[in-house]
Amino acid sequence: MTKSVSVCFAVVSADAVKPVSVLVGDSVTLLTGLTYIHDVIQWRSDHQNSPVAEIDRKAGLFNTSDGRFTDKLQLDCLTGSLTIRNIGTRHSGLYKADISSSKHTIHKTFNVTVRDAVKSELVTKGETVTLQTNVTEIQKDDQILWIFGEIVIAEINKAAQRFNKGRLKLNNQTGSLNITNTKTTDSGLYELKISSSRHIILRRITVTVTGE
Missing domain, CATH: 2.60.40.10 (Immunoglobulins)
Incomplete structure (x- = not known):
């Protein structure tokens, strides 16, 4: 058998x-x-x-x-x-x-x-400040969120149109955030969240806007 x-x-x-x-x-x-x-x-x-x-x-x-x-x-x-x-x-x-x-x-x-890189920005009122993501190009599955005061102020991903509001401008390729005509009320802690299928990165950037 x-x-x-x-x-x-x-x-x-x-x-x-x-x-x-x-x-x-x-x-x-x-x-x-x-x-x-x-x-x-x-x-x-x-x-x-x-x-x-x-x-x-x-x-x-x-x-x-x-x-x-x-x-x-x-x-x-x-x-x-x-x-x-x-x-x-x-x-x-x-x-x-x-x-x-x-x-x-x-x-x-x-x-x-x-x-190593500087993660704080000092600008004079009225100037433009750019908060960098250090991303060369956003990939298809990437999502980038900018948060200020626990509120999402800007968001971008390949599946949706970029979100610009007033003095906030997003770079469509890198997701970096431009704040134009800065005011002293723009001072504070900005949080960046970069999400993909591979990893999640959390970063904090301090912005200080001084008077004229």
């Missing part, structure tokens, strides 16, 4: 390396693209052999490593997406996510580049 043997193969897939460019002090979220981690995910950086963050459902493990990140890491308990808060230049490098289950293994790699 011949016995039949069934062999199960796990599917392994790897995405192309995703470049992510941020500025010192930004918060960046590296997205897994999943709604729920059923088994295991491990995040590693090229600075550290051991996982910097991991979830293991069966072992009941949910962990983020301190070390060189000193409480900067936040791991989404559902999706496994990794957030690095208040990022610095020393955090530049490759970040790899290994997502494993009984059926498949997925490898995702992000190349994070952190650059």
Whole structure:
């Protein structure tokens, strides 16, 4: 009698390396693209052999490593997406996510580049100030929000027309925000949120408008 043997193969897939460019002090979220981690995910950086963050459902493990990140890491308990808060230049490098289950293994790699830049603007009343996104060109799935005083003052994405209002002008290619004929009431903290299918970047820019 011949016995039949069934062999199960796990599917392994790897995405192309995703470049992510941020500025010192930004918060960046590296997205897994999943709604729920059923088994295991491990995040590693090229600075550290051991996982910097991991979830293991069966072992009941949910962990983020301190070390060189000193409480900067936040791991989404559902999706496994990794957030690095208040990022610095020393955090530049490759970040790899290994997502494993009984059926498949997925490898995702992000190349994070952190650059130093001024994130405050000082202008005289009546001048124009430009708040930069440092994006070369908005991609199809990108969305850019500018927020001031907890109110969305400008928004742009490829699927919708750019939103300009009064003295606010958005650059259609980069999403940078121009504030024309500035007033002292324009002084304050502006928040920028750049969202895509790959990552989310949060940035704060302080604007000070002085009198004549």
